[in-house]
Amino acid sequence: MTAEPADPDDPEEALREVRSRFIASFPGQCDSIAALLGDDADAARLEGAHFIVHRLAGLAGLIGFPSVSERATDLESLLTTGGPPDLALARDLLGGIRENYAVDLIEPPDWVESAAVAEGLAILIVEDDRDQLALLEIQLQRAGHRTMSVSRGDEAIAAARERRPAIVLLDVELPGLDGHSVCRMMKTDPDLAGIPVVLLSTRASIDARLSGLMLGADDYLCKPFDARELLLRIENLRRRASAAAPATSAVTPGGLLAFDAFAAVATAALAAEPAALALVRAAADRTAQLGVTLADEGRRRDIFGRYDDTHLVWLMPGLDGRAATARARAALELARESGVGDATAGIAAGAAGSKIAALVAQADDALTEARCRRETASLQADRRAAEAPAVAGTLVLADDDPEVTRVVDGYMRAAGFDTVLAFDGATALQAVNERHPDVLVLDLMMPAMSGFDVLMRLQALPNKPRVVVLSAQGREDDVTRAFDLGADDYVVKPFSPQELRARILRLMK
Amino acid sequence: MCAAMSLHVMLAEDDPDIRLVSRLALKRAGYRVTATANGRELLEKVTQDRPDVILLDYMMPELDGAETCAQLKADPATKDIPVVFLTAKSQGFQLEHGSRLGAVGYITKPYDALTLGAQLKEILERQP
Numbered sequence: 281m282t283a284e285p286a287d288p289d290d291p292e293e294a295l296r297e298v299r300s301r302f303i304a305s306f307p308g309q310c311d312s313i314a315a316l317l318g319d320d321a322d323a324a325r326l327e328g329a330h331f332i333v334h335r336l337a338g339l340a341g342l343i344g345f346p347s348v349s350e351r352a353t354d355l356e357s358l359l360t361t362g363g364p365p366d367l368a369l370a371r372d373l374l375g376g377i378r379e380n381y382a383v384d385l386i387e388p389p390d391w392v393e394s395a396a397v398a399e400g401l402a403i404l405i406v407e408d409d410r411d412q413l414a415l416l417e418i419q420l421q422r423a424g425h426r427t428m429s430v431s432r433g434d435e436a437i438a439a440a441r442e443r444r445p446a447i448v449l450l451d452v453e454l455p456g457l458d459g460h461s462v463c464r465m466m467k468t469d470p471d472l473a474g475i476p477v478v479l480l481s482t483r484a485s486i487d488a489r490l491s492g493l494m495l496g497a498d499d500y501l502c503k504p505f506d507a508r509e510l511l512l513r514i515e516n517l518r519r520r521a522s523a524a525a526p527a528t529s530a531v532t533p534g535g536l537l538a539f540d541a542f543a544a545v546a547t548a549a550l551a552a553e554p555a556a557l558a559l560v561r562a563a564a565d566r567t568a569q570l571g572v573t574l575a576d577e578g579r580r581r582d583i584f585g586r587y588d589d590t591h592l593v594w595l596m597p598g599l600d601g602r603a604a605t606a607r608a609r610a611a612l613e614l615a616r617e618s619g620v621g622d623a624t625a626g627i628a629a630g631a632a633g634s635k636i637a638a639l640v641a642q643a644d645d646a647l648t649e650a651r652c653r654r655e656t657a658s659l660q661a662d663r664r665a666a667e668a669p670a671v672a673g674t675l676v677l678a679d680d681d682p683e684v685t686r687v688v689d690g691y692m693r694a695a696g697f698d699t700v701l702a703f704d705g706a707t708a709l710q711a712v713n714e715r716h717p718d719v720l721v722l723d724l725m726m727p728a729m730s731g732f733d734v735l736m737r738l739q740a741l742p743n744k745p746r747v748v749v750l751s752a753q754g755r756e757d758d759v760t761r762a763f764d765l766g767a768d769d770y771v772v773k774p775f776s777p778q779e780l781r782a783r784i785l786r787l788m789k
Numbered sequence: 790m791c792a793a794m795s796l797h798v799m800l801a802e803d804d805p806d807i808r809l810v811s812r813l814a815l816k817r818a819g820y821r822v823t824a825t826a827n828g829r830e831l832l833e834k835v836t837q838d839r840p841d842v843i844l845l846d847y848m849m850p851e852l853d854g855a856e857t858c859a860q861l862k863a864d865p866a867t868k869d870i871p872v873v874f875l876t877a878k879s880q881g882f883q884l885e886h887g888s889r890l891g892a893v894g895y896i897t898k899p900y901d902a903l904t905l906g907a908q909l910k911e912i913l914e915r916q917p
Binding site: 291294295298300302331334335337338339340341342343344345350352353356357360389508565 | 802804806809811814816817818821828841846848865877897898899901902905
């Protein structure tokens with residue numbers, strides 16, 4: 281275990297390797313720290329956070345992330361001053377760590393030849409203009425990505441099928457078959473639909489962008505674009521893709537997740553497919569044992585968490601309400617026979633994109649009903665689903681310009697969204713905490729607390745909403761910064777509510 | 790470089806990446822380096838291949854930096870080897886604790902690969 285590998289021939293190569301490993305693990309490390317610094321942080325969680333921060337501070341400086349190291353050292357000092365630390369301040373410092381990461385990433389030390397964004401992705405470029413292609417190849421390869429290219433639209437599908445790129449950059453105007461048609465064909469092909477597509481076009485009109493997004497493109501860039509923006513958008517798509525991946529590995533069979541961790545994993549699972557949620561009630565001294573029994577009986581994909589002393593939560597991805605109820609009933613009866621004790625379950629069926637909090641509330645109703653009827657498991661009453669209005673989703677609209685807010689609000693409500701308005705950052709943050717919206721539409725320039733501050737604070741939330749930022753024309757740096765702080769998309773003012781809606785729907789997909 | 794010229798550093802650091810990078814950085818600065826993964830392993834090796842200086846990460850599983858230092862100082866065979874801690878800045882109570890344990894210095898974060906060797910040299914030159 282202690283044998284060191286032989287010294288690499290080229291120490292700089294080794295440094296680069298460690299650096300790219302660090303880059304790949306950085307977002308995950310920050311998420312872990314954020315989870316451990318939640319409001320329920322106890323001594324053990326703080327110790328865990330301290331341990332990650334300690335290593336982060338040590339390594340970051342060594343491999344060319346001096347400002348990350350500095351900020352992480354501040355956080356480490358805060359965590360070791362003795363006595364309970366100020367958690368809000370700790371989370372602010374974590375926000376600073378994430379912010380400094382972008383700074384260090386864009387200005388790497390000399391021994392890093394390129395501004396490597398992350399472990400390279402295989403990127404397919406579909407572009408007929410040879411100069412444009414050469415430029416893209418240079419920019420992407422410098423950032424550590426691997427590129428492949430075709431110059432005709434009708435070659436793109438076959439290339440994507442054969443070479444399985446992680447991302448496709450697709451020019452709109454192409455010989456053979458235009459980019460919009462290629463995009464539509466990819467997004468309707470079950471084999472290719474999962475590959476993110478970024479459309480590249482010289483057409484800056486809102487209509488062109490809109491139709492691209494409607495066709496299922498994952499993002500849209502207008503030429504000429506800044507290399508940094510392209511790289512950040514690619515990084516963003518990668519992050520989004522990995523968040524939507526089935527979260528099986530985060531679950532240890534037999535282990536129960538704390539509720540916030542459960543909610544994070546379950547939300548990711550629900551983003552990908554429908555799932556049923558069971559709320560299981562048992563005697564306080566039996567919940568742990570029951571959790572182990574259920575996890576043993578459950579499928580590998582199932583996710584188990586502890587809601588409180590007497591309730592467990594159990595997410596069954598891919599199952600409808602009826603199947604989930606049958607499964608819960610069988611498992612609980614088996615548990616009873618094997619002496620674990622009596623338990624009752626309420627089940628709620630969720631569509632892809634459902635909110636965990638809403639499902640838990642519905643499952644709680646079903647649980648009450650099951651206990652009244654003395655049944656082992658009961659499904660959420662069907663009438664509730666019938667009565668529920670068809671809400672497209674919940675939005676928080678945060679902009680200090682009442683004119684913008686009024687227009688957007690009217691349009692979004694007409695489009696079936698529930699809306700909550702906020703005219704400053706602090707109110708926006710409060711609305712997010714209280715209403716758990718699907719998407720936050722966030723102006724960057726607001727009084728009381730700017731959009732950047734809101735983004736920074738959102739990072740500490742386990743279930744942060746998707747965020748579309750509103751940016752003023754000519755403030756592309758702001759967009760770059762917002763992306764780094766976790767924004768998912770942006771529109772430039774003046775924008776059409778129609779485009780905003782298309783972007784919101786795409787994020788909720 | 791002549792072997793007699795190069796000081797032998799023994800390092801204890803639990804994180805494999807930090808260990809690798811620190812080792813490369815010190816080597817490049819002209820030191821001979823033995824890297825170990827924790828205090829326990831360092832205590833095992835320290836008598837077999839006596840180093841000129843010991844670099845200890847403060848926070849380690851198995852046996853942390855303070856504990857390791859205390860054991861080194863308690864053993865007549867190792868008590869004279871200078872010990873330097875790798876630690877966060879302004880962790881006053883740790884620093885104080887460390888010097889009571891007999892450490893000769895601290896390298897505080899952020900340390901970078903290019904200056905780690907120089908910082909260590911500076912500390913050693915301050916010694917009588």
